Amino acid sequence: MPSRLERSPFAQWWWTVDRFLLFSLLVLMVLGIVLCMAGSPPVAERLGLPTFHFVSNQVKYMVPALAVMFGISMMSPRHVRRTALIIYVIAMALVVCTLLFGVEVKGAKRWINFPGGAIQPSEFVKPAFVVLAAWAFSEGGRRKDVPGTVVGFMLLACTIVPLVLQPDIGQTMLITLVWCGLVFLSGLHLFWVAGLGGVSMFGLFIAYHVLPHVAARINRFLDPASGDTFQVDNAIDSFVQGGWLGKGPGEGTVKRILPDSHTDFIFAVTAEEFGILVCIGLLTIFAMVVLRGLVLSRRNEEPFCRLAAAGLVMLFGLQSVINMAVNVHLMPAKGMTLPFISYGGSSLISLALAMGFLLAVTRRRPRAEIYDRIVPEHTEEAYA
Numbered sequence: 001m002p003s004r005l006e007r008s009p010f011a012q013w014w015w016t017v018d019r020f021l022l023f024s025l026l027v028l029m030v031l032g033i034v035l036c037m038a039g040s041p042p043v044a045e046r047l048g049l050p051t052f053h054f055v056s057n058q059v060k061y062m063v064p065a066l067a068v069m070f071g072i073s074m075m076s077p078r079h080v081r082r083t084a085l086i087i088y089v090i091a092m093a094l095v096v097c098t099l100l101f102g103v104e105v106k107g108a109k110r111w112i113n114f115p116g117g118a119i120q121p122s123e124f125v126k127p128a129f130v131v132l133a134a135w136a137f138s139e140g141g142r143r144k145d146v147p148g149t150v151v152g153f154m155l156l157a158c159t160i161v162p163l164v165l166q167p168d169i170g171q172t173m174l175i176t177l178v179w180c181g182l183v184f185l186s187g188l189h190l191f192w193v194a195g196l197g198g199v200s201m202f203g204l205f206i207a208y209h210v211l212p213h214v215a216a217r218i219n220r221f222l223d224p225a226s227g228d229t230f231q232v233d234n235a236i237d238s239f240v241q242g243g244w245l246g247k248g249p250g251e252g253t254v255k256r257i258l259p260d261s262h263t264d265f266i267f268a269v270t271a272e273e274f275g276i277l278v279c280i281g282l283l284t285i286f287a288m289v290v291l292r293g294l295v296l297s298r299r300n301e302e303p304f305c306r307l308a309a310a311g312l313v314m315l316f317g318l319q320s321v322i323n324m325a326v327n328v329h330l331m332p333a334k335g336m337t338l339p340f341i342s343y344g345g346s347s348l349i350s351l352a353l354a355m356g357f358l359l360a361v362t363r364r365r366p367r368a369e370i371y372d373r374i375v376p377e378h379t380e381e382a383y384a
Contacts, residue, residue, distance in 0.1 A: 013074045016363040018296055024289050025069070025355050028340040031282065033058055036343050039269035040262035042255050054262055054343050061345040065352035072356025073363075077305055080360050084131035087124055087353070094121035095162045108166050120346040122163055122171050126178075127354035129159050130315055133179055134307035137186035142303060152183070169207055170334035174322070176203075178314045185310055218332050234258055235268035235327050239276065246275030262343040264335060267327040282341070283324065290317040296362040305361040312358040316351070 040054035102109035140148015255261040293313030
């Protein structure tokens with residue numbers, strides 16, 4: 001542990017980063033590997049792959065994910081904004097490329113194949129979008145000559161239109177919900193919040209009538225007899241079979257028939273093998289990350305950091321809630337991963353990026369250091 005008197009970049013980072021938040025995220029990453037070992041071997045065997053294929057891949061993805069999270073967390077707010085802008089532009093370009101060259105999986109084009117693997121660009125859009133939206137709204141509130149609200153609306157439109165075309169309704173809903181939260185926190189009139197809620201409901205209504213797979217998922221949720229509910233039924237059964245204490249590591253049976261037991265339904269595998277008590281413990285860790293992030297956001301005096309922290313926490317918390325709600329049949333299936341727990345390289349690295357942004361904007365800094373150097377409060381240089 002570095003001394004408080006040491007002035008190295010690592011020492012300054014160590015004494016300013018929120019260590020409770022950092023350690024909670026590291027615990028989730030470790031649990032993700034453990035639970036991947038529980039849920040992925042049967043899937044690998046069904047696909048003719050080595051038993052621990054997904055586990056070894058998850059460990060390999062963990063190395064760049066940790067590097068991204070720690071590297072981003074050392075950035076200043078100014079560099080966070082610039083990095084988010086670069087990532088957003090690249091990721092959105094790749095999202096557009098998926099519409100032209102992407103691989104179609106289950107009726108949607110969300111992946112681009114590269115030599116040695118594939119990525120889902122929309123995963124990287126999410127954290128960058130949140131930071132840019134927070135930047136737009138904070139600058140709009142700070143400076144009358146900056147049309148922050150207009151930029152925020154345009155940013156949302158430019159982001160969700162390509163996602164709808166893929167189609168990826170789950171990610172579209174998640175991004176829209178976080179954006180609405182930022183609109184509310186930025187102090188816009190409740191009229192806009194209510195209007196946005198109405199527009200979102202209208203968009204869901206259109207999706208229900210235009211996209212067959214969206215209609216099928218909603219119909220199966222409302223009326224299980226209307227279609228195939230194999231995965232959801234087995235997920236619910238895993239909670240019943242596991243009980244409070246679970247069957248024990250490796251003793252689960254539901255994972256042998258669930259095709260997505262290592263991704264969308266890993267929470268159900270956890271319930272069967274480790275029990276409902278462990279699921280509650282896992283839920284508690286997610287809740288601690290969210291609550292800690294919101295507390296740090298509330299304490300922050302800098303508008304951009306406050307909004308960015310709140311938005312990133314909402315992104316993390318809503319994605320967690322959606323995944324767990326699907327597993328217990330409280331929501332229609334969304335194809336949403338459980339942060340740091342579900343298998344997936346794109347998901348893991350993008351979440352590490354989001355949490356790196358969160359750790360960076362919640363670090364303790366003198367107000368004069370927010371923009372890296374002391375400058376007049378209302379000059380253009382201060383907002384570069």
